Amino acid sequence: MTAARPAGGDPLLELRNISKHFGSVIALKDISTTVRAGQVTCVLGDNGAGKSTLIKILSGVFAPDAGELLFDGAPAHFGSPRKALDAGIATVYQDLAMVPLMAVWRNFFLGSEPTKGWGPLRVFDRATARRVTRAELAGMGIDIRDTDQPVGTLSGGERQSVAIARAVHFGARLLILDEPTSALGVKQAGVVLRYIVQARERGLGVIFITHNPQHAYPVGDRFLILKRGRSLGDFAKSEISRDEMTQLMAGGTELEELGHELDRVAGDDPAMGAVAEQITAEAVAKGPDGPAVDGPAAPG
Amino acid sequence: MTIAAAPPATDERVARTGLLRRLLVKPELGSLIGALLVFTFFAVLSDVFRSTSGVANWLDPASTIGIMAVAVALLMIGGQFDLSAGVTTGTAGLTTAILTTHYHLVLWVAMAVSLAVCLGIGFVNGYLVMRTRLPSFIITLGTFLMLQGLNLGLTKVITDTVSVGGISSEPYYETAHKIFASTITINGQPFEIAIVWWIVATVVASYVLLRTRFGNWIFAVGGDVNASRNVGVPARRTTITLFMGVSGAAWFVGTTQVIRLTSVQANSGFGLELTYIVAAVIGGCLLTGGFGSAVGASLGALIFGMTSQGIVYAGWDSDWFKFFLGAMLLLAVLSNQLVRRYAEQSRR
Numbered sequence: 342m343t344a345a346r347p348a349g350g351d352p353l354l355e356l357r358n359i360s361k362h363f364g365s366v367i368a369l370k371d372i373s374t375t376v377r378a379g380q381v382t383c384v385l386g387d388n389g390a391g392k393s394t395l396i397k398i399l400s401g402v403f404a405p406d407a408g409e410l411l412f413d414g415a416p417a418h419f420g421s422p423r424k425a426l427d428a429g430i431a432t433v434y435q436d437l438a439m440v441p442l443m444a445v446w447r448n449f450f451l452g453s454e455p456t457k458g459w460g461p462l463r464v465f466d467r468a469t470a471r472r473v474t475r476a477e478l479a480g481m482g483i484d485i486r487d488t489d490q491p492v493g494t495l496s497g498g499e500r501q502s503v504a505i506a507r508a509v510h511f512g513a514r515l516l517i518l519d520e521p522t523s524a525l526g527v528k529q530a531g532v533v534l535r536y537i538v539q540a541r542e543r544g545l546g547v548i549f550i551t552h553n554p555q556h557a558y559p560v561g562d563r564f565l566i567l568k569r570g571r572s573l574g575d576f577a578k579s580e581i582s583r584d585e586m587t588q589l590m591a592g593g594t595e596l597e598e599l600g601h602e603l604d605r606v607a608g609d610d611p612a613m614g615a616v617a618e619q620i621t622a623e624a625v626a627k628g629p630d631g632p633a634v635d636g637p638a639a640p641g
Numbered sequence: 642m643t644i645a646a647a648p649p650a651t652d653e654r655v656a657r658t659g660l661l662r663r664l665l666v667k668p669e670l671g672s673l674i675g676a677l678l679v680f681t682f683f684a685v686l687s688d689v690f691r692s693t694s695g696v697a698n699w700l701d702p703a704s705t706i707g708i709m710a711v712a713v714a715l716l717m718i719g720g721q722f723d724l725s726a727g728v729t730t731g732t733a734g735l736t737t738a739i740l741t742t743h744y745h746l747v748l749w750v751a752m753a754v755s756l757a758v759c760l761g762i763g764f765v766n767g768y769l770v771m772r773t774r775l776p777s778f779i780i781t782l783g784t785f786l787m788l789q790g791l792n793l794g795l796t797k798v799i800t801d802t803v804s805v806g807g808i809s810s811e812p813y814y815e816t817a818h819k820i821f822a823s824t825i826t827i828n829g830q831p832f833e834i835a836i837v838w839w840i841v842a843t844v845v846a847s848y849v850l851l852r853t854r855f856g857n858w859i860f861a862v863g864g865d866v867n868a869s870r871n872v873g874v875p876a877r878r879t880t881i882t883l884f885m886g887v888s889g890a891a892w893f894v895g896t897t898q899v900i901r902l903t904s905v906q907a908n909s910g911f912g913l914e915l916t917y918i919v920a921a922v923i924g925g926c927l928l929t930g931g932f933g934s935a936v937g938a939s940l941g942a943l944i945f946g947m948t949s950q951g952i953v954y955a956g957w958d959s960d961w962f963k964f965f966l967g968a969m970l971l972l973a974v975l976s977n978q979l980v981r982r983y984a985e986q987s988r989r
C-alpha cells in the first residue's frame with residue numbers, strides 16, 4: 342500500500358451555483374464546488390454561514406432554489422433523504438437525526454432495517470441489527486453498556502459516535518459529516534479523523550464540516566469557505582496554507598477586534614488578559630503548528 | 642500514557658440497568674398492575690364478577706373497545722390522535738345497513754363498500770395531517786364533526802328515521818353472523834367471538850410493532866418525525882397507514898355491532914373516541930408519541946370492561962363509572978410520567 346492517492350478521482354458530486362433561501366433569508370447564494378471520489382472536501386465557516394443548509398441540499402432534505410447538482414456527472418434531484426441514501430450518500434446531521442426514546446440498535450438501522458423471511462412474515466432481523474451495531478460501535482472505540490438502552494440516555498459524545506458509526510456503515514459513495522467531532526473526546530475525535538482518511542482511501546467522497554482548522558487541514562483535500570451564505574473561495578490544499586485558512590475562517594480583522602475588546606474588559610484580571618493575548622495572536626496568524634489530531638495546541 | 646486495558650467480557654457499568662429498571666421501562670407494566678388491582682377489587686366485592694358468566698360479561702365490552710384501542714395505540718405511538726375513530730364505527734354500520742336494506746346490495750358487497758369508505762376516511766385523515774402538518778387533533782376534530790353530521794343527516798334523508806334495522810333478514814346474514822357475532826361456549830357459558838378477534842388484534846399489533854421494520858418506523862415517526870425522514874423512513878406512508886389501520890378497525894367493530902344488534906342508530910359510536918384514547922393511555926402510550934404498547938392498550942380496555950360491569954355487580958350506581966375511569970386515567974398518566982423519567986434518567 343502506497344500512500345499516494347489519486348490527486349483527484351472522478352468527480353462524484355458537482356455543485357453549480359447552488360442557492361437556497363428560507364422566506365426572505367438568503368441561506369446560500371451561488372455556491373459551487375466539486376467533490377471527488379477519494380477526496381475530502383472540508384466546508385468551513387462561521388455559525389450561520391450556511392454549512393448545514395448546504396449539506397442538507399446534498400442529502401436530499403432540502404431542494405435547492407437555484408443551481409445544479411451533478412451526481413456521477415448526471416443532473417441529480419434528490420427529492421428525499423431516502424433517494425440520496427439509495428444513491429450511497431450517508432450523512433451525519435448536526436442534530437444527529439436520532440430518536441431519543443428508541444434503543445441504540447433500532448436507531449442504528451432506522452430506515453434501513455435488515456429483514457429476514459418472506460412476504461407477510463418478513464421481519465426485522467433483530468439479531469443481526471444488534472450484532473452489527475455492537476461491532477460498529479466497538480470499531481469506533483465506543484463501548485456502549487447496552488445497545489438496548491434508549492439513545493436519549495447516552496452522553497452527547499456517545500450519541501454522536503452512534504450517528505457517525507451509522508453513516509460510515511451505510512455510506513457507500515459519499516460520506517457527509519456535519520461537525521461530527523464537536524462533542525467528542527480527543528481519542529474519539531482521532532478515531533473519526535482516521536475514519537475519514539480510511540473512507541478516502543476506500544475511494545469514497547467525503548464532505549467534512551468543522552470549526553476546527555486543526556482537524557480540517559490535515560485530512561482535507563479541498564476547502565470551501567462560506568461566509569453569510571456566500572463562498573469566500575474553494576481552494577485545493579496546495580492553494581492555501583493552514584494559517585491563511587484559519588484567518589479566512591475567522592475573519593482575521595474581526596478576531597483582532599475581539600482581542601482588543603477583551604483586553605479592555607480584562608482590566609487587571611491576568612487570566613482574561615491571557616485569553617485576549619492568545620486571540621490577538623491567533624488573529625495575526627501566528628498560531629503554533631501543533632500536532633494535527635490533538636486538538637488546539639497549548640501555547641508555550 | 643495509554644492504559645491498555647483489554648475490554649472486559651461483561652461491562653462493569655451494566656449493573657446499573659437492573660431487572661427492576663428493565664421491568665419499569667415496559668410500557669404495559671402499569672396497566673398490568675392496574676388490571677390486577679381492579680380485578681381483585683371487584684372480585685372481592687362480588688361473587689358474580691368472578692363467576693364464568695361475569696367474566697363473559699365484562700370481556701364483551703372490553704373486546705370491542707380493545708380492538709379499537711390497539712389500533713389507536715399504534716397511531717398514538719406514531720405521534721397522532723384520531724378523534725373520528727368513534728363515529729367511524731357508526732359510519733361503518735350505517736353504510737352496511739343502508740346499502741343492504743335500502744339499496745338492496747348483497748350484504749358482502751355492502752360490507753366491502755363500507756370498508757372502502759372507512760379506509761377512505763383514514764386515508765383522508767392521514768393525508769391531511771401529513772400534508773398540512775397541522776396537529777391531528779384539529780384535523781380529526783374536523784372529520785369527527787363532519788362524519789357526525791353526515792351520519793345523522795344522510796340517515797334521515799335516506800330512511801326518514803334515525804335508525805336503520807332489518808339487516809337480519811338479508812341473505813348471507815347467517816354467515817356474517819358466524820364471523821362477527823357468534824359465541825363460543827366454554828363451560829356452558831357463551832363467550833362473544835369478538836373476544837377472539839380482540840386477542841388476535843393484540844397479538845398481530847404487538848408483532849408488527851416489535852418485530853417488523855414497519856414497527857420500527859411507527860416508533861420513529863412518533864418519536865421524532867424529522868429525524869426519521871432524514872434517515873429515510875417513509876414518514877407520510879407510515880402515518881397514513883396508521884390512520885387507515887384505525888379506520889379499518891372501526892369498520893370491523895362497527896360491522897360487529899350492526900350484525901350483532903341487527904340495527905344501528907345514527908349517533909352510534911359518538912363519544913367512544915375518547916374511550917379508546919383513555920384505554921391506550923392507561924396502557925402506557927405517551928401523549929407525545931414514540932412510546933407505548935399494544936398489549937398495554939388491551940389491558941387498558943380490559944380495565945374499562947371490568948370497571949363498567951364491576952360497578953353494576955357491586956350494586957353501585959353506574960354514575961360512579963366515570964369517576965373511576967377518570968381516577969384511573971390520572972393515575973396512569975402520573976405513573977407513566979414517573980416511569981419515563983426513571984427510564985430516561987441519564988448520568989448527569
Ligand SMILES: Nc1ncnc2c1ncn2[C@@H]1O[C@H](COP(=O)(O)OP(=O)(O)OP(=O)(O)O)[C@@H](O)[C@H]1O
Nearest residue numbers: 363366368386387388389390391392393394395435
Ligand atoms: N429551516 C430554516 N428556516 C429558516 N431559516 C433557516 C432554516 N435553516 C437555516 N436557516 C437560516 O440559514 C442560515 C444558515 O444556517 P445553517 O444551519 O446552514 O448554518 P451553519 O453554517 O450550519 O451554522 P453552525 O455552524 O452554527 O451550524 C442561518 O441564518 C439560519 O437561521
Ligand SMILES: [Mg+2]
Nearest residue numbers: 392393394435
Ligand atoms: Mg450547522
